[in-house]
Amino acid sequence: MPESPLEALLNEGKSVTPDLSVRQFVLRTLAWVPVTFICWYLAAALFSWPAITLSDWILPLIFPGVIEGVEQKGYLVDVVTTLDVMQNGQAGQIVLDFNALKYGYGLPLILAMMFATPYSLYDKLDNITYGLGLVILAQAWGIVFEALTILMLKTGPEVTGQVTAILPWAGNSIFLDGVALSYQLGSLILPAVVPIVFWIIRHQEFLDHLSTRRN
Amino acid sequence: MNIRVFVLILLSLFTLELLGPVHTHVVLPFTQGLATVSAWLIQSFDSQVMSEGIVLRSLKNGAAVAIQPGCNGIEAMICLTAAIFAYPANWKERGVGLLAGFVAIQAMNLLRIISLFYLLQINQQWFEWAHLYIWQALIFLDVLIVFVLWIRWLPSRRDEPPAADGGVAHA
Numbered sequence: 001m002p003e004s005p006l007e008a009l010l011n012e013g014k015s016v017t018p019d020l021s022v023r024q025f026v027l028r029t030l031a032w033v034p035v036t037f038i039c040w041y042l043a044a045a046l047f048s049w050p051a052i053t054l055s056d057w058i059l060p061l062i063f064p065g066v067i068e069g070v071e072q073k074g075y076l077v078d079v080v081t082t083l084d085v086m087q088n089g090q091a092g093q094i095v096l097d098f099n100a101l102k103y104g105y106g107l108p109l110i111l112a113m114m115f116a117t118p119y120s121l122y123d124k125l126d127n128i129t130y131g132l133g134l135v136i137l138a139q140a141w142g143i144v145f146e147a148l149t150i151l152m153l154k155t156g157p158e159v160t161g162q163v164t165a166i167l168p169w170a171g172n173s174i175f176l177d178g179v180a181l182s183y184q185l186g187s188l189i190l191p192a193v194v195p196i197v198f199w200i201i202r203h204q205e206f207l208d209h210l211s212t213r214r215n
Numbered sequence: 216m217n218i219r220v221f222v223l224i225l226l227s228l229f230t231l232e233l234l235g236p237v238h239t240h241v242v243l244p245f246t247q248g249l250a251t252v253s254a255w256l257i258q259s260f261d262s263q264v265m266s267e268g269i270v271l272r273s274l275k276n277g278a279a280v281a282i283q284p285g286c287n288g289i290e291a292m293i294c295l296t297a298a299i300f301a302y303p304a305n306w307k308e309r310g311v312g313l314l315a316g317f318v319a320i321q322a323m324n325l326l327r328i329i330s331l332f333y334l335l336q337i338n339q340q341w342f343e344w345a346h347l348y349i350w351q352a353l354i355f356l357d358v359l360i361v362f363v364l365w366i367r368w369l370p371s372r373r374d375e376p377p378a379a380d381g382g383v384a385h386a
Binding site: 020025026028029030033037041099101106107108109113168181185187188189191192193195196197199200201207210 | 221222227284291298347349351358360362365366369376
């Protein structure tokens with residue numbers, strides 16, 4: 001059966017890596033970086049939505065009765081808790097707010113690398129789909145553990161006392177060490193390492209092609 | 216490239232980096248050294264700068280940047296190390312790759328620290344943008360570029376015959 005125009009477009013160049021020098025690949029990647037970063041920043045709220053939605057499911061599961069949910073305000077997150085605080089003589093509910101975008105810059109990075117790689121549209125879409133999935137997971141990891149770190153390690157006994165009154169295990173030192181380590185992992189390592197590692201793992205043939213290319 | 220070796224080295228080195236004693240005896244002194252080198256480089260054109268531990272401070276207006284974990288290029292070096300050790304090459308070639316990679320990553324990192332130090336004094340919003348998003352991504356892009364250039368340079372791989380069709384098949 002003959003290929004439809006869409007199939008032909010998707011499969012163009014499939015099964016063969018087009019010839020590309022290291023210099024061409026590097027220049028193409030560097031050319032894509034400003035484009036993907038600007039688009040990502042302009043549509044930051046949209047790109048942050050999947051990770052924030054995921055955190056909204058995860059955080060109330062980890063801290064039931066303490067965290068009510070996560071709300072999105074552009075690329076900022078508001079983690080709504082059931083905990084009380086007294087400020088200027090008035091009682092209020094603790095809401096943690098922080099920037100979710102700082103865990104998501106792997107997204108424009110992975111897009112720039114994928115667009116610069118000379119694979120067929122089908123392969124690019126395949127890689128981008130899995131790559132974005134991983135980047136979203138890394139971003140959600142960052143959001144979840146920043147919220148837990150603020151709550152358990154940065155606020156003080158007045159707040160942590162309320163948490164442990166609801167969830168006694170949350171005061172366990174092993175849990176607190178795990179939160180601190182996971183926060184380090186989510187803030188220092190995952191956002192940038194995930195795109196690079198994923199690209200390297202998914203482009204073995206292209207790397208071999210670059211290593212044996214004559215010019 | 217051996218993916219298992221790549222992932223294993225990556226996980227081992229990151230675990231090592233997060234351990235308290237390694238942080239105290241390796242990461243912190245290295246970061247302090249980076250602040251000292253940054254201050255020394257800046258002093259070649261701006262004498263009103265000093266370093267205190269991991270902090271770089273302007274004597275003119277008091278603006279200061281602290282070089283925190285994550286801003287010292289160690290994570291980028293770990294990533295490159297894992298890739299180089301997982302790729303088929305001899306030990307000498309790996310040594311050259313690691314040395315060249317260290318120089319390339321830290322040169323880029325010094326540029327990042329110095330540019331951020333001045334950007335902070337010019338515009339806080341630009342500083343945040345460059346610090347949180349752009350420079351982080353560029354440092355890791357540097358890793359990829361160094362790795363790709365290294366595998367292109369590899370003398371032992373260059374002697375291998377190229378693919379017959381001028382391209383390489385893939386799934």
